[in-house]
Amino acid sequence: MAVNHQKVVANYLNKHKVTEKQISNSQPTSKDKQGIYADKSRKPRFIKRKPPPVIHGKANISHLPDELLLELFEYLDAASLLTSACVCKKWQEITNDNSLWITIYKNYAKFKGRPVIPTGKLPLSYWKDLCLKRCSEERNKNVQKMMKRIHLYTGLPENTVKCLKKCGITYQLTTLDNHGVERSYRSSDIFYHTMSVSIRWYNLQGLAIKSLRKLKILSCNPLFFNSQGVVIPNSPYQRSLLTEVSIKWENWKKENKPIKEDENIQLYKISNDILLATWKADGELAFIVCGFHHNNFINRCLLGSYKCQYEPKEHKVISDDIDPNYGLHHYKCTVELRNIRQSIWNQQFQGLECKQNNIVNNICALILRRSNDVTDRLPVDKQIQLPWKTELFKGIVKDVCWLDVTLLDERGEVFWSLSSPVYTMSKETTKNVAMDFEYKDESKLEMTIKTVDVEVLIQLNEMDDGTRFITHLELQLDISLVDTWFGTSYRIPGKQVTEKQTENTISY
Structure with missing residues (x-):
């Protein structure tokens, strides 16, 4: 058996033996500092691989190669992908991969026929950006159709409440304290009225009012809908700034008294939008209520951004040279x-x-x-x-x-x-x-x-x-x-x- 084994090894070495001529032909004409071919189109036969990264302690998910992480992210929905992108720069690049988002685009973006796939190398987040843009445009288009009818009594759009409910719009309170810590809270209650909407927050754990520096009220607008126009569960959403107040509570409280109170709470009017209540016992925050008029409210929710409020279109002036009291009557x-x-x-x-x-x-x-x-x-x-x-x-x-x-x-x-x-x-x-x-x-x-x-x-x-x-x-x-x-x-x-x-x- 040993003799046969030696013969097999000898035959293998003879077949793969490299001659001096082959060695001379394989030598590079010029080398860089690392000894790699200067001609990038030609690849060397043998490349020295980089050693694996040194892992101190136990290995974690960040040590996995990008290819394996990409396969794991294929099991996540769009909202989870957007959340994962906030973890680190590496995850952001992988979750923006076009191979993940083209499937999501086909499922939720509205288009006629097959999606047109452009030729050439695409930007990393091409299908992600296109998917979110198309879904946003389609949602806004459907809303504008519903908002055309005017209520005969108030003169406001008749289907404002219907649009708010159908779009699945929710509201978020964001606070910023003196240490730069930002906290977000989903609304506890939403009530709809003839000309306005009321939103209330009373589950505000971990919010110390003495260190309060800024309040923001934002709308959360879902992007993905099914074929019946119903918001899908866990849909990704866009946020739009509705109102913002900068306030240093301890200084503000010295200059402003509560507008009303009962045996338990004191009410403070922070702005024309926001009413804030504190407990009499310890002065901590009890609840926050805000109210928004229906006029332009849908546009404020859908067309604003996280940092900037929606600015209405400039009113077109219609002049009248005949009526001497134009603008003072009716x-x-x-x-x-x-x-x-x-x-x-x-x-x-x-x-x-x-x-x-x-x-x-x-x-x-x-x-x-x-x-x-x-x-x-x-x-x-x-x-x-x-x-x-x-x-x-x-x-x-x-x-x-x-x-x-x-x-x-x-x-x-x-x-x-x-x-x-x-x-x-x-x-x-x-x-x-x-x-x-x-x-x-x-x-x-x-x-x-x-x-x-x-x-x-x-x-x-x-x-x-x-x-x-x-x-x-x-x-x-x-x-x-x-x-x-x-x-x-x-x-x-x-x-x-x-x-x-x-x-x-x-x-x-």
Whole structure:
């Protein structure tokens, strides 16, 4: 057996013996510093392989070769791939591989016929970027079709709530503390109203309000839908910034008092969008509520980005040289008082106007209800209060609610809108014998909310039995807002108030 074995080995060596001529022909004409062929098109027969990396301790998944990791990532869905891309740079490159995303593209992107595969070398994330782009465009296209119908009562898009639900849009609260630590929380509750949406967070574990530096509210917009238009489970989503507030809580609290409170919590109005509650016992955060008006809300959700809010298209001015009071008449306004869950009071006012000689200090006042008209008061049947709850507690804060306003111009376009928390402020008790006996003893209350261009004034009278009536309701518009919208020139710099004009204003 040994002799036969030697013969087999000798024959193998003779067949594979390299002659001197073959060696001379295989020598490279030029070498680089490592001894590799300078001619990159020719490969050497023998290349010295790099030694395997030294592993200290136990081996982990990061030591696997890229080819094996790619095979593992083939079992993940799109959302998991996007999450894995955030682990490290190596994983980001592998999860962006075109071989992974072309299959996802074929399953979820809308296209006619077969997908056109471009020739040549493709960028690393070509199919990923194209897939997310096509899915986003298709979703937005379907939404725009649904938003064409206008509600006859409010003048807002009729299917806003339907679109929000069908698109599966959820909301996220993101906080940043003094140490740069960012935390995110999904909304606990979502409530839809006639002209707005309410969102609430009360499961805020690990958030210390004393170190709070920034608050962000974002919408999370799914991208993948099935053939019936239903969001698939665990779909990847885009985030869009809705509102952002920079706040150093300890400094801010010294300058701002709570607007209302009960035996358990104190309410703070952070902005016209956000209401924040803290516990009386320890001053920690209890819950956060925000409200957004339906006007442009769908576009704010779908067309914004993580860092920048959606900017509406510039309004196209339609001028009118015939009407001398153009832009001062035929307004329609819908006003609603509500809490987080339900409506408290709602009414619409039509034919609103302001005469040109009644513009005082460049303020155009639209009177929805006059205080001197005692025969036509607006009863508020439900209590003005804000019910609240957390995982363990619940309660009611009185004399605070949410105000929604939609103001339409004479063409039925949304001229101005508002959704903001408001609260009542008590005034002195008045006794007016000229009034009917039923309104003899009244307690005067006021609610005001001011934005950059508009101030809303609401006056209420409360009877001894607790019945409340809205006796005065007014919108004060900066005349520059009217000039910008209608292309007029009513604003007069430095205009003084005359005695005749003060007679037309309302004093409180």
